[in-house]
Each structure stands twice: as C-alpha cells, then as structure tokens.
Amino acid sequence: MKTVNTKLAALFAAAWATVALTGCGGDPDKIVVVGRQNSSGTYGYFLEEVVGKDAHFRQGISAQNGSKEVVELVSKTPGAIGYSGMGYASDDVKMLHVSKKKGETGTEPTIEMARAGKYPLSRPLYIYTAGEPSETAKHYIAWIKSSEGQEILKQEHYVPLTEAETGAVPSGNPPDGQIKVAGSDTMIQVAGKWAQVYMKKFPNVKIVVEGGGSGKGITSLIDGQTDLCNASREMKDKEKADVKAKSGKDTVENKVGMDALAIYVHKDNKLNDISIEELKEIYGEDGAITKWSQLNGATKAE
Amino acid sequence: MATAEVVETGVTVERDTGSFRLGEWLIVALIHVCGISAILFVLAIFAFVFGEAAPLFWGDYGFSFAEFATSTHWSPAHPTSPHYGIVALFVGTLAVSVLSMALAVPLGLGAAVYVSEFCEGKRKETLKIVIELLAAIPSVVWGFIGVMVMSPIIIHGLGASIGTNILNGGVILALMSVPVIVSVGEDALKAVPDSFREAGLALGASRWEIVYRVLFPAAKNGLLAAVLLGVGRAIGETMAVLMATGHAVQIPTSVLDPVQTLTATIAAEMGEAEQHGTQFRVLFLIGVVLFAVAFVVNLTADIIVKGIRGKQND
The missing domain is CATH 3.40.190 (D-Maltodextrin-Binding Protein; domain 2)
Structure with a gap:
C-alpha cells in the first residue's frame, strides 16, 4: 500500500510539473517586456524616442505605476527587460549599454555620456x-x-x-x-x-x-x-x-x-549591449524580437 | 414646593405624549429616508458616472463606440493615434474573475459546510474568528503578498516567465473571496432547520448525503447569494489585482500571461488623465460598463433565486 502511494505521488508530481511547464506556456527564452503606465512622462518619452511617435507599443507589455516598480519587477523576473530612470539602479539589476544602430558598441549610461549627448536615451x-x-x-x-x-x-x-x-x-x-x-x-x-x-x-x-x-x-x-x-x-x-x-x-x-533612461535587465542576464533599433523590435507593435536568443550575446539567466 | 412638583409632572406628562407621537413620526420618516436613500444614492452615482462619460457620444472627442466595443487596442495616451478598445481589458477581468471563482467557490463552500456541519465547540469558534480575520485584511496587503510571495513561487515553482499574472491575481482574489463565501454560506446552512437533518438521519442517510441531498437544496438561495457576493468582490477588487496581475493589455493565451483588468485601468490612469479629456471620459465609460456588469450579475441572481422559489412552491 505504501509503495503504491509513493508511486502515485511521484506520478502526480511528474504530471503536474509537465502541466505547469508545457500546458501553461512558460517559456524561459521569452522576453518579458516591462514598461510604464500610459499617462507617465517616461512612457511618452520612450514611445517617441524608441518606438516612434506614430507607432504603437506592442500588446502585453507589463505596465508599472512607477519608476521604482519597473526596476523591482525586473530584479525579480529573470527574463525581463525594462526602462526606467538611471537613478533607480539596484544591485539586482544590470544597465545595458545602448547604441543607436544594431551592431554598434553601446554607450554606458553615465552622467558624462548623457551630458556629452553620446548616450541616446537622455x-x-x-x-x-x-x-x-x-x-x-x-x-x-x-x-x-x-x-x-x-x-x-x-x-x-x-x-x-x-x-x-x-x-x-x-x-x-x-x-x-x-x-x-x-x-x-x-x-x-x-x-x-x-x-x-x-x-x-x-x-x-x-x-x-x-x-x-x-x-x-x-x-x-x-x-x-x-x-x-x-x-x-x-x-x-x-x-x-x-x-x-x-x-x-x-x-x-x-x-x-x-x-x-536606463535599459534594465536581470543581473544574471548575459546580455551587455542593445541598440535602439533592437529595442524598437522588442517594444514596438509587430516588432520581430520576442526571444532572448534573437539578441546577439544574450542567454537567459538561470 | 409640592404644588410646583405637581404642575411640573403634569406638564411633563403632557409633553411626553406629544413628543411620543412626534418621535414616532420622526422615526418612521427617518426609516423611509433610509429605505429610499439607497435608491437615491445608486441613481445619483449612476447619473454622475454616466454624465461624465456621455459627452463622448455627442462631443468632439474622436471617440468611436464601435472601436470601444470591438478593439483589443488600449493606448489612450498615445500622442498621435490613441486607441480606446475595451475588449482586452474585459477579457482580463473575465479571466481573473473566472479563475478566482473556480478556486474560491469549492474552497469557500467546503469550508462553510465544514464549519457549519462537521465542526463543534472551540474549533468552530476559532475557525470562525480566523476566517473573519481573513476578511479584514486590506486589499493592498493582499497585493503585496501577490508581488512578494506568490510571484517568486510562480516563477521558480512553475517556470513562468513573469510572476504577476492571471494565476497570481486569481489566487489572491480567491483568497479574498473565500471569507465572504464562508461567512454567508455558513449562515445559510445554519438557517436550515434541524428537523431536516433529523429526517435525513432517520431515513438512513450518511452525513455527506445529508449535506448534498438535503442541506444544499434547502439552503440554495443563501449559498447562491454567498457565491455572488464572492463574484462581486472579485470583479470589483482594484488594488490587489492592480499589483498582482502584471497590468499588461493583451488577450491572454495561458494562465501565466499577465493581463490588465477594468478596475485596475481606472485606478492606474484616472489620476493622470487630462480632466474632461477623452481618456478621462473613456475611463468613466468603463465605470458605466462595470455598473452594467454588476447589474447583470445581480439581476441574474434575482431571476435564479426567484426561479428556485417558484419551483419550491410548485
């Protein structure tokens, strides 16, 4: 009787794990896109600078109600990317270096770079x-x-x-x-x-x-x-x-x-650089990038 | 001294009868006002909410009701081409509410049956107090639990890519609705006369058969009221779902997708919407939609309850 119980338990555990992983669509390669609520100044700025004034954000962006909330969510979500003020960085997130065009070396978000007009998102x-x-x-x-x-x-x-x-x-x-x-x-x-x-x-x-x-x-x-x-x-x-x-x-x-404006990812994310062009593909409606593997050098954090 | 007292007593008695009549009239009037005030308040609130939304239909707001009712695009603050589609938000509310009810109704009714029928003495009292305490937890605290406790569990336990989603919001709302369902459900079961239970026992029914075949049919109205109060709480809840559902406008394809609900949309955007602008008025229109949903839920409940009563009378 006891062995039957153990076997049944193991069977159920395996079944539930499968249901959880495949049935619910959890995909570790998926980019979780984090943004701001649509009345925020940051939302408007990012829309104009990155996505395009006449374009739209893609659907399914998790809209946070504050700059701090964006960084907090990214720090807790290994597959997430988010934009928020440079002043909100914490030890659990990483700021990406940003370039204008794909393939270019990114600029680190620092005071000097922003003032010199080299950092694109200031x-x-x-x-x-x-x-x-x-x-x-x-x-x-x-x-x-x-x-x-x-x-x-x-x-x-x-x-x-x-x-x-x-x-x-x-x-x-x-x-x-x-x-x-x-x-x-x-x-x-x-x-x-x-x-x-x-x-x-x-x-x-x-x-x-x-x-x-x-x-x-x-x-x-x-x-x-x-x-x-x-x-x-x-x-x-x-x-x-x-x-x-x-x-x-x-x-x-x-x-x-x-x-x-810094681009934040989870601290274990292997990605270091990103371009405005790629950000547009991630955030924009009909953008082509939805998976980390589509970005050069990125592997999803474990 | 003595004369004065008599006079005074006389006067007092006179006044007593007068004030008694007056007092009664006052109380009757007051009760009337209380009774009617509920209707007045509902009408006043509806007039206010609808009044703020109505100019959309004749004013120059660039608003199309067809888009509102059929589009899944919600980007009301877009600088050049805003979209005001409610479909994704409606589906979000529906998804979270349905999941929370699927979890809360069996759990709540089960707990109500346990507390009312299978549990006695100290244990019963403790359980009732704890369940009432559960109902007193503020929704912001539930939201925190969703973000801080549930979210890591969902990410690491289920391998979800984001921890704030339908599942998170559904579980949080279920936990919030359960105390309501338990308290009202238990009252409904308690109201079934003991003679019903005794009759069941005399016929040789087991305790489960008594619950299932005797108590449930007898307490149907009250249990339905319990479930509908739970549904009301789930649809109307704002703060907890704002924090726990991920707040992302989309038609979800799995319970691990984040969604945005109608109530959370109003809460998040009303504060910053330009006063009397299009977004402001569309948010009020969402309020009208929520009003309509509440009305339909209540009306359905009324019709079902009346239907049950009608059958019982036959």
Whole structure:
C-alpha cells in the first residue's frame, strides 16, 4: 500500500510539473517586456524616442505605476527587460549599454555620456510655474539651479546642468513661505532631497512634494493646486494655453537637469549591449524580437 | 414646593405624549429616508458616472463606440493615434474573475459546510474568528503578498516567465473571496432547520448525503447569494489585482500571461488623465460598463433565486 502511494505521488508530481511547464506556456527564452503606465512622462518619452511617435507599443507589455516598480519587477523576473530612470539602479539589476544602430558598441549610461549627448536615451528635466512665482519659490528654484542644488542632483544619479547653465548660489534668505511641488515620478527622489536640504538650510520655508507623474503635475498647475510642477517632458502648447486660460499667466520654464533612461535587465542576464533599433523590435507593435536568443550575446539567466 | 412638583409632572406628562407621537413620526420618516436613500444614492452615482462619460457620444472627442466595443487596442495616451478598445481589458477581468471563482467557490463552500456541519465547540469558534480575520485584511496587503510571495513561487515553482499574472491575481482574489463565501454560506446552512437533518438521519442517510441531498437544496438561495457576493468582490477588487496581475493589455493565451483588468485601468490612469479629456471620459465609460456588469450579475441572481422559489412552491 505504501509503495503504491509513493508511486502515485511521484506520478502526480511528474504530471503536474509537465502541466505547469508545457500546458501553461512558460517559456524561459521569452522576453518579458516591462514598461510604464500610459499617462507617465517616461512612457511618452520612450514611445517617441524608441518606438516612434506614430507607432504603437506592442500588446502585453507589463505596465508599472512607477519608476521604482519597473526596476523591482525586473530584479525579480529573470527574463525581463525594462526602462526606467538611471537613478533607480539596484544591485539586482544590470544597465545595458545602448547604441543607436544594431551592431554598434553601446554607450554606458553615465552622467558624462548623457551630458556629452553620446548616450541616446537622455532628456531634460523641467520645473514649471504659472507666471512669475513667489519670491520664496524664486529663491528655491535659483538654489536648485545653483551648484548646491546640482550637487544633490548628481548624488541622486541624475545628470546635472553644464557649468554654463548652472547659476550662482542665491544670496540672502528667502522670505517666509510655503511651496507646493507636484509632478514627475522620475524626479520625485531628487525633488524630495532638494526640499529636505533646503528646509534644513532655511527653516522658515515649508515645502511639500508630491509625485503622481508629469501629467498629474501639469494638471495641478493648470488647476492652480501646485506652485511648482516637476516635469520630465516639455509641456505641450495646449497645456500652456490651458494655464493661460485658467490663470491668465504665461508658463515659465526652468531646465533643472537631465535624466538618462536606463535599459534594465536581470543581473544574471548575459546580455551587455542593445541598440535602439533592437529595442524598437522588442517594444514596438509587430516588432520581430520576442526571444532572448534573437539578441546577439544574450542567454537567459538561470 | 409640592404644588410646583405637581404642575411640573403634569406638564411633563403632557409633553411626553406629544413628543411620543412626534418621535414616532420622526422615526418612521427617518426609516423611509433610509429605505429610499439607497435608491437615491445608486441613481445619483449612476447619473454622475454616466454624465461624465456621455459627452463622448455627442462631443468632439474622436471617440468611436464601435472601436470601444470591438478593439483589443488600449493606448489612450498615445500622442498621435490613441486607441480606446475595451475588449482586452474585459477579457482580463473575465479571466481573473473566472479563475478566482473556480478556486474560491469549492474552497469557500467546503469550508462553510465544514464549519457549519462537521465542526463543534472551540474549533468552530476559532475557525470562525480566523476566517473573519481573513476578511479584514486590506486589499493592498493582499497585493503585496501577490508581488512578494506568490510571484517568486510562480516563477521558480512553475517556470513562468513573469510572476504577476492571471494565476497570481486569481489566487489572491480567491483568497479574498473565500471569507465572504464562508461567512454567508455558513449562515445559510445554519438557517436550515434541524428537523431536516433529523429526517435525513432517520431515513438512513450518511452525513455527506445529508449535506448534498438535503442541506444544499434547502439552503440554495443563501449559498447562491454567498457565491455572488464572492463574484462581486472579485470583479470589483482594484488594488490587489492592480499589483498582482502584471497590468499588461493583451488577450491572454495561458494562465501565466499577465493581463490588465477594468478596475485596475481606472485606478492606474484616472489620476493622470487630462480632466474632461477623452481618456478621462473613456475611463468613466468603463465605470458605466462595470455598473452594467454588476447589474447583470445581480439581476441574474434575482431571476435564479426567484426561479428556485417558484419551483419550491410548485
């Protein structure tokens, strides 16, 4: 009786393992494509830069609700590829070197490469205000654009402004006040840090930072619910017109740094380089690349 | 002193009768309002949701209902050519809900039968408390369990390429629906008079035969209500499925594929959709669709329950 039980158990275990592996379609060579939700600034940027403005993403891309979530999912999924800000790298993921054309040697996503314009996936970061901001906010923005603010940006793995763009540290103390900041999730890490350091330096200013994405920040700016709007993309003309219509003021744009979008894979992935052309085939609708074996030098992590 | 007291008592008594009538009238009115308020709230919510969605049909939004109802493409924030197809999202909701019910209904009804019929004393009390506790776990925590616990198990145990998928969402939703099914199902079984069980025993039925042939038919309405409440929870749940299903727009070909559900779409995109823009209104239209689904589920339940009652009366 006991042997029959053991045999039955072994039989069931084998049967279930087969069902799990073949019946459910788990394919270790399959590329698990990870992206962002469609209202994120990063989504729009990646679509325009990689897939093409008039093209569409392929179906079945796992859309994450934040930059950090993308890296987290990739770190837990051996067959995954994902795009997210360079500042979100962890020990469990690897950043690929990116080239424009297939076969070219890729460029490492570093501050120097992005600033020099050699890394293909980098973009400016903005702070928008509706009209001229309050004296307090003006002081804050000037401080962000100064060497002190830019040093923090650098520490958080973003790309600081060039020396020509960097301003002087504003002299004197800002007047008492409160500043509301909302917008880009890409920038939330550094925006929080800026606020923290600034408030320590000038305790008479209170800064509240909210994320939610560039789109949400711009909506808040239009509705007058925020003083500063962080955006990882340029505001559209229609959005600027909305600000004008609601508040009667022109939008003021401040470039405060750059962000490089990194291509993340699992740390055990053998792939090191990828091109924008190949990324288009992976992310785009009707793209030809769906398996790791189609990429040069890649073998799937065990 | 004494006179004053008498006067006061008299006045008090007078006032008592008056306030008694007034009080009763008030309470009756209040109960009426409570009764009607449910209808008012439903109508108000429907009017609001439909009102936000309706301009799509006559305004200039570049929206086609035919595309909405038949396309599997959902890319509402595309800069040049957005698509608003609901089919993939609907299939996603359907897939996760069906799987979760396939797991939750046998488990939930089984547990209800066990707690109500096969279990007594301390064990019964402990089980009931623990099951109620299970119902009190917030959905965000379930989502975490899906991402942190279930996902690695699915990847390493089943060899899936991604751990957040239909299976993950289905199991999480099943675990969330089970407590509802157990509590309501157990109440339904408890409501069957003991004379039914005794009659069964007297006829020589085994305990299983009593459950299957006597209790299930007798408690049919209540058990159906239990299952439908579970279905409601599965379709309406947002946070846990947003985290556990992988959130990928596609028609799945296996239970290990990630999907995106209707509720998760609204939750993920509403916050950043341009107010009163096309995407904003289409998300409200999805709300109308969810409303319609809930209505159909409830109506079906009503019709089935009435059908059962009708047969019982024959």
